[in-house]
Amino acid sequence: MKEKMARPFSMFSSSLLLHAMIICTMLSQSQGDNEFVRQPFRPIIHTPHHRSEAEPQQVHISLVGKEHVRVSWVTEKHAESVVEYGMASGKYTEKATGEHSSYQFFFYRSGRIHHVVIGPLKPSTAYFYRCSASGPEFSFKTPPDSLPIEFVVVGDLGQTEWTASTLKHVDSRDYDVFVLPGDLSYADTQQPLWDSFGRLVEPYASQRPWMVTQGNHEIESFPIIFPDGFRAYNSRWRMPYEESSSTSNLYYSFEVAGTHILMLGSYTHFDVDSDQYKWLRADLAKIERRRTPWVIAIVHAPWYNTNDAHQGEGESMRQAMEELLYKARVDLVFAGHVHAYERFTRIYDNEADSCGPMYVTIGDGGNREGLALTFKNPRSPLSLYREPSFGHGRLRIVNETHAHWAWHRNNDSDAFMADNLWIHSLSTTKSCWESSSVPHDEL
Ligand SMILES: *[C@@H]1O[C@H](CO)[C@@H](O)[C@H](O)[C@H]1NC(C)=O
Numbered sequence: 019m020k021e022k023m024a025r026p027f028s029m030f031s032s033s034l035l036l037h038a039m040i041i042c043t044m045l046s047q048s049q050g051d052n053e054f055v056r057q058p059f060r061p062i063i064h065t066p067h068h069r070s071e072a073e074p075q076q077v078h079i080s081l082v083g084k085e086h087v088r089v090s091w092v093t094e095k096h097a098e099s100v101v102e103y104g105m106a107s108g109k110y111t112e113k114a115t116g117e118h119s120s121y122q123f124f125f126y127r128s129g130r131i132h133h134v135v136i137g138p139l140k141p142s143t144a145y146f147y148r149c150s151a152s153g154p155e156f157s158f159k160t161p162p163d164s165l166p167i168e169f170v171v172v173g174d175l176g177q178t179e180w181t182a183s184t185l186k187h188v189d190s191r192d193y194d195v196f197v198l199p200g201d202l203s204y205a206d207t208q209q210p211l212w213d214s215f216g217r218l219v220e221p222y223a224s225q226r227p228w229m230v231t232q233g234n235h236e237i238e239s240f241p242i243i244f245p246d247g248f249r250a251y252n253s254r255w256r257m258p259y260e261e262s263s264s265t266s267n268l269y270y271s272f273e274v275a276g277t278h279i280l281m282l283g284s285y286t287h288f289d290v291d292s293d294q295y296k297w298l299r300a301d302l303a304k305i306e307r308r309r310t311p312w313v314i315a316i317v318h319a320p321w322y323n324t325n326d327a328h329q330g331e332g333e334s335m336r337q338a339m340e341e342l343l344y345k346a347r348v349d350l351v352f353a354g355h356v357h358a359y360e361r362f363t364r365i366y367d368n369e370a371d372s373c374g375p376m377y378v379t380i381g382d383g384g385n386r387e388g389l390a391l392t393f394k395n396p397r398s399p400l401s402l403y404r405e406p407s408f409g410h411g412r413l414r415i416v417n418e419t420h421a422h423w424a425w426h427r428n429n430d431s432d433a434f435m436a437d438n439l440w441i442h443s444l445s446t447t448k449s450c451w452e453s454s455s456v457p458h459d460e461l
Pocket residue numbers: 416417418419420
């Protein structure tokens with residue numbers, strides 16, 4: 019975990035930075051590409067536990083393979099790791115058991131963190147479920163098994179009043195899967211904030227699968243005691259890494275309805291001789307574009323970024339992995355980290371390239387650090403839309419060839435679609451698969 023990782027923010031400078039950013043946010047006017055006045059800072063929400071101690075809290079679900087879902091939750095007291103579920107409210111025809119664990123972080127001891135995989139489940143179907151045989155009933159809808167499908171993409175969520183409004187906007191229209199490119203709770207070692215975050219997102223994350231990868235705020239490492247970090251993140255946000263032959267919760271891939279999604283790790287090794295790199299190369303080789311015409315990659319620190327914030331932090335990962343993604347004709351790369359929205363053209367190696375991925379930075383979920391207000395000028399011709407505002411993105415993959423991307427800015431209590439475009443899949447772009455354009459060792 020030493021050199022070649024995107025440079026994390028030091029935990030200790032982050033509170034200074036926080037205050038500086040709050041002041042900037044309050045003083046600054048628009049620095050984006052239009053006249054919209056930047057949203058000012060809003061405070062953190064602490065979400066208390068309202069149920070009894072033994073009752074489940076922080077319920078969230080994630081996809082495990084094509085037909086299964088992992089249900090995760092926390093109880094403060096002993097409770098069984100069991101999920102009862104069925105297709106009608108209150109009628110639980112099925113039951114599955116799983117495992118639980120807890121972790122220690124200095125003087126904090128977590129509750130029991132339960133993970134239970136349920137299924138096989140039918141596609142596009144509502145299920146009702148209850149955890150630990152007590153507490154409220156929850157329900158979710160499984161994603162479709164073929165296109166169309168709609169993803170919500172939003173990074174750097176945090177748990178402020180802006181986070182709450184982003185989540186409300188997300189929820190105001192149906193979608194299938196929530197994809198989070200890192201930086202979840204902004205607990206920054208204050209472990210109870212992980213619990214508070216889990217409770218804040220429960221109404222959403224218990225209803226739709228949340229697929230996450232790590233950001234710098236998940237690291238929480240400490241010399242000698244917790245040198246590897248990710249203790250809370252890996253315990254609470256367990257993702258289906260074994261299913262894609264990954265050996266780490268910090269990177270994995272999953273497939274859903276014609277889409278192959280690579281959840282990469284910006285804060286673990288990614289060099290050519292790293293496990294992640296070898297895993298990525300093998301995972302890309304397994305993709306069948308006939309089955310999954312769309313391929314999407316998620317990182318935390320952006321590889322392309324014209325904001326003043328976090329310049330160069332994704333550069334060593336780009337240098338290590340960009341060629342692999344390019345040769346595999348990955349359609350889209352989403353990043354977080356920079357608290358703004360920015361959309362690029364298709365790029366390979368710092369140049370516009372019609373066979374490269376389209377890059378989008380969407381680290382604008384609403385965290386307590388505020389917005390990254392200043393973009394570099396003159397604007398790079400690769401950057402097509404940039405704006406420091408909170409918001410969320412929606413990727414609706416309509417069919418094998420077409421997807422619609424839309425970015426919705428938080429305009430106070432409303433969401434406003436400020437940017438949108440149609441995207442064509444590279445899998446059906448013939449010129450990108452001709453022998454002259456596909457490098458020889460791939461043929
Ligand atoms: C895919 O969707 C686009 C946009 O709706 C449409 O124009 C196109 O005809 C569709 N293609 C196929 C093969 O259905």
